[in-house]
Amino acid sequence: MAARLIESLATTEPLADLFSDQSVLQAMLDFESALARAEARVGVIPQSAANAIRKAAKAETFDIANLAVATLRAGTPGIALAKALTEKVRTMDADAACYVHWGATSQDVADTALVLLLKRAEPMLSGDLVRLTRALKKLSQDHRQTVMLGRTLMQPAPPITFGLKAAGWAASVQRSKANLDSAFAAALLLQLGGASGTLASLGKKGVDVARVLASELKLVFPEAPWHTQREALATLMCACGVLTGSLGKIARDISLLMQAEIAEVAEPGGNGRGGSSTMPHKRNPIGCTLTLAAAQRVPGLVACFLSAMVQEHERGVGGWQAEWPTVGSIIQATGLAVASMVEVAEGLTVNASRMRSNIEATNGAIFAERVTMMLGAKLGRDVAHKILQGALKKSTKQKRHLSEVLAKIPEIANHLDRTALRRLESPEQYLGSAEVFRKALLSPKPKTIKKKEQ
Amino acid sequence: MAARLIESLATTEPLADLFSDQSVLQAMLDFESALARAEARVGVIPQSAANAIRKAAKAETFDIANLAVATLRAGTPGIALAKALTEKVRTMDADAACYVHWGATSQDVADTALVLLLKRAEPMLSGDLVRLTRALKKLSQDHRQTVMLGRTLMQPAPPITFGLKAAGWAASVQRSKANLDSAFAAALLLQLGGASGTLASLGKKGVDVARVLASELKLVFPEAPWHTQREALATLMCACGVLTGSLGKIARDISLLMQAEIAEVAEPGGNGRGGSSTMPHKRNPIGCTLTLAAAQRVPGLVACFLSAMVQEHERGVGGWQAEWPTVGSIIQATGLAVASMVEVAEGLTVNASRMRSNIEATNGAIFAERVTMMLGAKLGRDVAHKILQGALKKSTKQKRHLSEVLAKIPEIANHLDRTALRRLESPEQYLGSAEVFRKALLSPKPKTIKKKEQ
Amino acid sequence: MAARLIESLATTEPLADLFSDQSVLQAMLDFESALARAEARVGVIPQSAANAIRKAAKAETFDIANLAVATLRAGTPGIALAKALTEKVRTMDADAACYVHWGATSQDVADTALVLLLKRAEPMLSGDLVRLTRALKKLSQDHRQTVMLGRTLMQPAPPITFGLKAAGWAASVQRSKANLDSAFAAALLLQLGGASGTLASLGKKGVDVARVLASELKLVFPEAPWHTQREALATLMCACGVLTGSLGKIARDISLLMQAEIAEVAEPGGNGRGGSSTMPHKRNPIGCTLTLAAAQRVPGLVACFLSAMVQEHERGVGGWQAEWPTVGSIIQATGLAVASMVEVAEGLTVNASRMRSNIEATNGAIFAERVTMMLGAKLGRDVAHKILQGALKKSTKQKRHLSEVLAKIPEIANHLDRTALRRLESPEQYLGSAEVFRKALLSPKPKTIKKKEQ
Amino acid sequence: MAARLIESLATTEPLADLFSDQSVLQAMLDFESALARAEARVGVIPQSAANAIRKAAKAETFDIANLAVATLRAGTPGIALAKALTEKVRTMDADAACYVHWGATSQDVADTALVLLLKRAEPMLSGDLVRLTRALKKLSQDHRQTVMLGRTLMQPAPPITFGLKAAGWAASVQRSKANLDSAFAAALLLQLGGASGTLASLGKKGVDVARVLASELKLVFPEAPWHTQREALATLMCACGVLTGSLGKIARDISLLMQAEIAEVAEPGGNGRGGSSTMPHKRNPIGCTLTLAAAQRVPGLVACFLSAMVQEHERGVGGWQAEWPTVGSIIQATGLAVASMVEVAEGLTVNASRMRSNIEATNGAIFAERVTMMLGAKLGRDVAHKILQGALKKSTKQKRHLSEVLAKIPEIANHLDRTALRRLESPEQYLGSAEVFRKALLSPKPKTIKKKEQ
Secondary structure, X not given: OOOOOOOOOOOOHXXXXXXXXXXXXXXXXXXXXXXXXXXXXXXXXXXXXXXXXXXXXXXXXXXXXXXXXXXXXXXXXXXXXXHHHHHHHHHHOHHHHOOOOOOOOHHXXXXXXXXXXXXXXXXXXHHHHHHHHHHHHHXXXXXXXXXXXXXXXXXXXXXXXXXXXXXXXXXXXXXXXHHHHHHHHHHOEOOOOOOOOOOHHHHHHHHHHHXXXXXXXXOEOOOOOOXXXXXXXXXXXXXXXXXXXXXXXXXXXXXXXXXOOOOOEEOOOOOOOOOOOOXXXXXXXXXXXXXXXXXXXXXXXXXXXXXXXXXXXXXXXXXXHHHHHHHHHHHHHHHHHHHHHHHXXXXXXXXXXXXXXXXXXXXXXXXXXXXXXXXXXXXXXXXXXXXXXXXXXXXHHHOOOHHHHHHOOHHHHHHOOHHHHXXXXXXXXXXXXXXXXXXXXXOOOOOOOOOOOO | OOOOOOOOOOOOHHHHHHOOHHHHHHHHHHHHHHHHHHHHHHOOOOHHHHHHHHHHOOHHHOOHHHHHHHHHHHOOOOHHHHHHHHHHHHHHOHXXXXXXXXXXXXXXXXXXXXXXXXXXXXXXXXXXXXXXXXXXXXXXXXXXXXEEEEEEOOEEEEEEEHHHHHHHHHHHHXXXXXXXXXXXXXXXXXXXXOXXXXXXXXXXXXXXXXXXXXXXXXXXXXXXXXXXXXXXXXXXXXXXXXXXXXXXXXXXXXXXXXXOOOOOEEOOOEXXXXXXXXXXXXXXXXXXXXXXXXXXXXXXXXXXXXXXXXXXXXXXXXXXXXXXXHHXXXXXXXXXXXXXXXXXXXXXXXXXXXXXXXXXXXXXXXXXXXXXXXXXXXXXXXXXXXXXXXXXXXXXXXXXXXXXXXXXXHHHHHHOOHHHHHHHOOHHHHOOOXXXXXXXXXXXXXXXXXXXXX | OOOOOOXXXXXXXXXXXXXXXXXXXXXXXXXXXXXXXXXXHHOOOOHXXXXXHHHHOOHHHOOHHHHHHHHHHHOOOOHHHHHHHHHHHHHHOHHHHOOOOOOOOHHHHHHHHHHHHHHHHHHXXXXXXXXXXXXXXXXXXXXXXXXXXXXXXXXXXXXXXXXXXXXXXXXXXXXXXXXXXXXXXXHOEOOOOOOOOOOHHXXXXXXXXXHHHXXXXXXXXXXXXXXXXXXXXXXXXXXXXXXXXXXXXXXXXXXXXXXXXXXXXXXXXXXXXXXXXXXXXXXXXXXXXXXXXXXXXXXXXXXXXXXXXXXXXXXXXXXXXXXXXXXXXXXXXXXXXXXXXXXXXXXXXXXXXXXXHHHHOOOOHHHHHHHHHHHHHHHOHHHHHHHHHHHHHHHHHHOOOHHHHHHOOHHHHHHOOHHHHHHHOOHHHHOOOHHHHHHHHHOOOOOOXXXXXX | OOOOOOOOOOOOHHHHHHOOHHHHHHHHHHHHHHHHHHHHHHOOOOHHHHHHHHHHOOHHHOOHHHHHHHHHHHOOOOHHHHHHHHHHHHHHOHHHHOOOOOOOOHHHHHHHHHHHHHHHHHHHHHHHHHHHHHHHHHHHHHOOOOEXXXXXXXXXXXXXXXXXXXXXXXXXHHHHHHHHHHHHHHXXXXXXXXXXXXXXXXXHHHHHHHHHHHHHHOOEOOOOOOOOOOHHXXXXXXXXXXXXXXXXXXXXXXXXXXXXXXXXXXXXXXXXXXXXXXXXXXXXXXXXXXXXXXXXXXXXXXXXXXXOOOOOOOEOOOOHHHHHHHHHHHHHHHHXXXXXXXXXHXXXXXXXXXXXXXXXXXXXXXHHHHHHHHHHHHHOHHXXXXXXXXXXXXXXXXXXXXXXXXXXXXXXXXXXXXXXXXHHOOHHHHOOOHHHHHHHHHOOOOOOOOOOOO
C-alpha cells in the first residue's frame, strides 16, 4: 500500500525514509511524549503519566493502515493518533491515559511533527549543498583559463571561461543556500496553542509548558502559536523553490553542453546511472534530468503552499490540510535535485579541447564586434562597419576564418598584418573582466544583513 | 518506508491502493506480459517466451525497495523493471529472458502502466460523480420552494431558493463530469514506440504488434507514439483541475452555511467524522475541508503538468520525469474531493426555518431594490429613492422592518397599505426566474458537441 | 499611463488592441446598449430610453482614467461604468437615465463584456492555428524522406524522419486546436442574472429579456446565470494552457535544432527579427523564444484561474475579481505563441544535409541495437552482444565507423561482408513504422466524440 | 491601446504609473544616459557624447507604439530602444550616436530598468506596510480585553481576545515586511555585462565603468553580471507571495467577521467604496475582496517566475523574456493588497458587544472542555465526562445555558453553586495565555539573523 514507485524519481532514499509512515508517526509520538514530560516537569500532570506515555510512544507498535484511515475520517492528522496513543497507554497505566495530549490540539501535534521532520531534513540538504558548492568552486578554479563559447539564446556569443560559468553556478547555489539556511532557522518553531491558540486549558502554566517543551524538542519557542500564520513555512518552501530554480539552470546548462554535437562536458556514469547496454557511447544526463524534473515540479507546489496561506480564523478550512503533502513533496524534490547535482558536479568531465574547437567552428564570427571596434579607431566607424559586413558574409559562405577574409582586403591589410588579425580571433584576448568576475563570485563580499525592522 | 500518513488527507483508500507500489508494479508487469503475448501472436518472439514472461510477471515476487532504488539510479521507471523481470524469467526459461521488453523502450512501459492505472481510476471517479450529481439534484428538487438569502460578497442580497443553489452545484458537477469523461476517453492510449518512436527494432511488424497489444490491454490504439506529445494527459489533468474547482466552490458554500451563526445546513457526522467528544454540539465541516484542501492543491499541480509539457525531441529531459508524482497526486486529490462531497451531499441536513429567519433578520433591507421600483411607478423614481433612503436608515438604526417604517410615512401609506407593504418583504414574491433557471440547470439542453476539425 | 512596454513580449498587436481600454470599455457599453434594446423589445423599458442609451454608449466619449479609479474604488468593473453611462444619458434624455443597466448587476456587464472580447479573440487564434497546422503539415510532407537523428534525453538515438517529427508537431497542434474550439464554443455565454442571479427585478420577463439579449449579442443563452460557476471559462483557460504547452514543445525542439553546433533548421529572419548588425551569421530563435516565454507563463496563470474558481455563494469575494487580468494575460500570451510559431513554421529553413551529417558523426553507434539483433540470429545473442560491446568501445575510441571495426572481426566478417555491414548503418533501413505513423498523424481517424452524459 | 481597465482591480494608481510606458521607457533611458556618463568619466567615450545622450534621453519624445512593435520583433526590450535613442542622438550630434549603448547588451538595459522601477516601488510598499502594522497594533492594543469567539474550521471554539487576533495579524505583516525589506535590498542590483557577461568590449575598463554606473544609479554593484542567475529577483517575488498570503489571511478573517449574521467588524465605507445606493445597510468588504483577489493571483505568478529561472547559458531562451509582465503583475498586485488592507485596518469598526453576544449564543458549549477538567478533579474524570455529555445534549436541545442545565444536576450542584457554574462560562476566565502571547507578538524578540555562510 506504499507509494515509493510512483515517487521513484521524486525523492532520495533518506528523504523517502524521513517522510515514511514510521518516521512521520514517530515524530508525532515524540511530540506527545515530550509534551507529557514537559507537563510533568511543570507540574501539570503526574510524572508517572509522563513515564507511561513515553513507554507507549513507539511507532512500531501502531497499526499504520488503521491510523491512516482514521486520520482521513477525522480530517486532521492529530486526532486519530491521540486516540490510539491513549488506548495504548490505558493498557499500561489506566490513570495515565487521560493525560495523553493534555491541553494540546491536533494541529499542535501535526505541526510540531512536521517541524521535527524538517529539522532532520535540514542537515541532509545543507550537507549536500556544501559538497555541491565545493565541487563547483573546484571546477571553476581548475578551469579558470579554459575558454569556451558564451552562448546567448543558445547561439554562439563572445567567449567566456568555463571557470566563470562554474563560478556563476557556485555563487547562485551559495546564495540559495544562505536563503535556505535562514528559512530553516526561522521555521523550526514549536507549535503549542491548544484549541484556540491560548493554551486556556493549561491555565496560567501554558507558557511554562510550551517553553520546556520547546527545549525538550530543541525547537525555537515562538512568540505565540502560529496555527494560521504560515509565513515561516511559506518562506522555507519558497527558498526551496528558488534553490531548485538555481539547480535547474545548472542542470539545463550541463545537459545542453552534453549534447553529442557539443560534447563539452559529461556527467559521470557508473553505479547504474545513465549508461546503456547496447549503446556504450551513450552518457545520458540523468542527474540533470532528475534535477530538471524537480525544477518543473517545485514552482507549482510552492504556488499550492502560498495560496493555502489564506487560513481562516484560529484553524483553517482546507488551507492547513493542504500543507502536509505539499511540504513533503517540495522537500523531497529539492533534496533529490541537490543530491543529483552533487553527483554531477563532483564527477563532471570537462572537454577543454572540444570547447576550443567549438569556438574555432564559428570561424571568428563571434569576434566581429571586437574587430569593428578595433578598426573603427583607424578607419572610422562607418567604413569599418561596412567592410566587416562584407567580410562576415564571405566568411560564412566560404567557411573561412574572418581574419583570413579580412587579410585579403587591402584597406585592412594596410593597417593590420595577418598575425595581428589572427590575434583578434584569440579567445584569450577577448575575455574582458571574466577573471575579475569569477574571483568576486567565489569570494562574495561579506553581506551585512540588515533586516530593517520597523 | 511507505508514505500513507503524510498523504493521509490527500487520497481515498481505493486511490491510495491504486497508486501503491504493488499496483504500479503490476501495471508495468501487465504491459510487459501483454507485449510478449502480442509479439508471440504476431510472430516476433516465440510463444514459449511469452508464456514464461507471463508467469514471471507477478508483482508480489519482486523486491520493491530495490526496484525503487534502481529506478532512481536509472532515471526512468522502466529500465530497472525490465532488468529485474529479465532476471526472473531467466531463472524459469533462459531462452525466454532475452525476449523480455522486446522492442520497447522504458517510456513505453511507464506511460502504458500509468494509463492502465488511469483506466482503473476512471470508474472510481465517475461512479462517485454520478452519486454526487444525484444527491445534489435531489436536494434541489426537495428544496425548490425553500427560500434563503442570496449572498453576494458574503453579504445579504435578494432571496433565492436553496433548490436553485443546489441546482447550480449539480449542473457544475455535471459539466465537469462531462469534461472528465471526454478527457479520460481521449487519454487511455497505448504507448509503444521503441527507442525513437518508430518501432524500428520490430521492422515491418511494429504496427501489428502495437495494434494487438492495444487490444490485449483494452486501450485505444493511437495514431502514433506520443512520448513527447502530452496533450491527452494534460487535458485530463486540467479536467481534474476544473472539477476540483467546481467541488471547492460547493464546499466553500456549505462550510460558510454551516457557521454556527448562520447554521442553514450541516454535514452529516458519524463514523468518526467531524464530531468532538467534549463538544457534542460541534459539527465540523470535514468533508468540505478535505475538498477545499484538494481545491487548494490541484491548481498548482496542474501548473506543474502544463509547464512540463515542453519536452525535448523524442524523449524529454525533466518534463516527462516530473509527470508520475504529479498525475498520482492530482488523481488522488480529485478522487478524495469527489468522495468527500458525495458523503456531504448525501447526508446534508438543511435547516429551512433558519434560512427563513436569516432573511427575516435583515429587516427587509434586501427588498429595498424591489420597493424602490414599485414606488417609483407611483411617486416618480427620484422621490421614491429619496424616501427609501431615509426609511432604510431608520430601519437599520431602529432594528425595525423596512415595511413598518414605510407604513408610517404618509406618502407611502397613501399608496400602499400595511399588508401590501408587508408583502413586498415576502421572499416568495421576489424570486424572479429562480425556478425556471433551476429546472433548466437540472435538464440541460442536449449539447451538440461539434469539435471543429480543420 | 498605459502598459504596453512591460507587456511588449507578452502579446500580439491585435490582442493588445483587443484588451485595450477602448475595446474593453466599448464591450461593456455594447452590453448596456444591447440590454436596453432587449428590454425595450420585451417591453420592460421605453424604446426612447433604449435609443438614448445606444447613442450615449460610445467609448471614445468617456474619461477612462477616471473610470479606472472609480472601478478600483467600487471593487468591481461594472458599477463605475453604469454610473458614468447614466450621467451621459441624463444629459441627453433625463427620463432615460434611470433605465440604464436596468435589472442587471455589475457582474453581468463585466462577464458579458469579457465574453464579447473572447468572441473576438477566437478567430484570431483559430486563424493562426489553421495556418500553423498547414505549414507544419507541409514541412512534414516535404521532408517525409529526410532522415535525422532521433534524440532522447537530448542524446543521439536511432533515426527518424523530419517528416515524422513535423507530423507529431502538426498533430499536437491540431488536437489542441480542437480542444480550444470546443472550449470557446462552450464559453461564449451571455451573463445576465441581476443581483442574486434570479433576475427578480425583471419580474416574469427576466428570461425573455435574457434570450433577446443573447441573440442581440450573438452569444449562447445559458441554462442560468453562472456568476459563481466558472467551469466554461476555466476550461477555456486550460485549453490555452495545453496549447501553449504543445507550442512550447515545438519551440524547444526548433531552438535546440538551431544551435550552431547542430544547425539542422533555422527560423526565418527579416523584418527586424533575430538578426544582429555585428553578427550577420547569427539567427536567433526569436519566435521560439517568445513562444517558450508564453509556455513558461501560462501554466501559472492557469493555476491562478483554477484556484480562483472557489467563489462564494452568489458572488465571489476575491475569486471573481482575480479573473480579468488573468484571462487577458492568458489569451494574449497564447495568441502570441501561436502567431510566433506561424512565422517560424512558414519560414523554417531545413538543412537536410546537416541532418544526415549529424547522423554520420555518431559513427554508427545509434545502430548498435540493430546490429546486435541481426547478429544475434546468427551467432547467438550472448556472443553477439559481447562482440558488439568491444566493437563499440573501439569505434568510440578510434572515431571509426562501427561497421568498419566489425569488418575486422573474423566472426563477423564470416557472416556479413563489408557492404552488408555498411548497410546496417543506413538510416533509411532503420525507420521502422515512421512513415506509417507520419501518415496516421496527418490524417487522424475521425473521432466519434461521445461525451457520456449521465 | 492601453490596458488600465482590464487591470483595474489589479493595481493601485501609483503602481499603474510606475509600470506605465512613460515610466518604463524613462527607466531604460536613465540607464543609457547614466551608462554614457559613467563611460565618459572613466574615459571610454567622449564627454560630449555623454552630454548628447543625456539630452536625448527623454521618454516623452519617443513613439511608444512604434517601440512596442519593434521590441516584439526584436524579441527583447533593449534593442529597439537603443536603436531609437541612437537615431535621436544622431540628429543632435552625429559623432555621439555611435556611443549610445556602448558595450552594453540589451539585457543590461532591460534588467537595470526593471531594477530601477523596483527601487521606486519599494518605498510605496514599505510605507503602506508601516501604516498597516501600526493600525493593526493599535487595534490589538485597543481591544486587548475585547473577548470574542475563537473559531476553528469556522466553528465556535474557546474564546480569544480581538487583541490577540489583531496581534497575530500585525506580527505576520511585520515578519513578511522584514522578508520583503531584505529581498528588496538584495535585488536592487546593477546589471551590466555586455554580450556574454564579461564586458569584453570595454577591455580592462569594464569593472570601473560598472562601479561608476552603479553609483550613478544608486544601485548595488554586484559581484558579477547575473543575466541568467535570477535568485535575487526570485526571492523578491517570493517575498511578495508570502506577504499577499499573510494579507489574504487577514482579509479572509475580516470578510468572514463582516458577514451580516456575525457582524463583529466592518470595513470603512466612504469615497465610493463598498456602499450601495439602494441598500444603505450594506457594507461590502471591498478592501478585503481586492486583497483576496491579489492573494489568488500572486501564487501562480510566483510559480511562473520560479519555473522561468531555468535560463540557458549566458542568456535564456524564454525564461528571461517571461519575467517582465510577471514582475509587473506581482508588484502591482502586492501593492494593491497592502494599500487595501491599510484602508481596511485604519478604518475598521469593531463591534465588541456583538462579539460577546456571539459567544453567548453558543450557550456555553465552548466551555465544555473547561468544565470537564474542573469537575474531573472533584468527581473523577470518567464520571465528569459522562455527566457533561448528557448536559451538553440537553443544553443544545433546550437552547439553555450549559451552566443552567448543570445546576439542575444534584452531583454538580453539590460541588458548585450556580454562581461558580456561571463563572465557568465567563470568557474572561478562560483566556489562558492570550495576553502573554499578544504582548510577545507585538514586541518580537530581536532576531539575531545569522545567515550561515559555508
